[in-house]
Amino acid sequence: MADNRCKGCHDDYRVSDEQITRVLSSPMFSSDRCVPDGEYDARLRACFSCPKLQGDTTCTLCGCIVQIAAKLKDKRCPYPGQDRWSITVSAS
Template sequence: MQTAKRGACKGCGPEYQVNDEYIQRVLSHPMFSSEHCVPEEVYQQRLAICQACPKLQDGISCSVCGCIIPVAAKLKARGCPLPGGGLWGTADAE
């Protein structure tokens, strides 16, 4: 039985590691058109908030919901999953 490396996703093998190339490929999908995304300023604010969060895992994913932060932070429909309302606020996606 293989053991997971510290901080690695327990369900994913090394062939599924998230890297910058993968994130850019995801963000280039038509789903990430401007109508579905927050403005760049809001996106950068969300990324900064997540970078300071103790739930950030390996600098890229959220240990609360498992999302890939650079992807989830782009979407208007997403919010911070922390209990109690999250850290992104509610009006920042407008």
């Protein structure tokens, strides 16, 4: 069976909700760099239903913290052969 863990993380490493909230409150996440809330929610729904999600934070395809990457306009879903974010946003 394939190992579905992020290659850079150890089993005992977890990113807390508080850490994610702190990052998302930084100036880097000004409104001009972020997708609207509805699109952000749709992206997160796509990530949380994806078989490539490790735990509740990490994409095993690119290693990103999905709650952070999904917020940024210039990020794309790395799922091979399809952009799960655009499919979800289109269906909303």
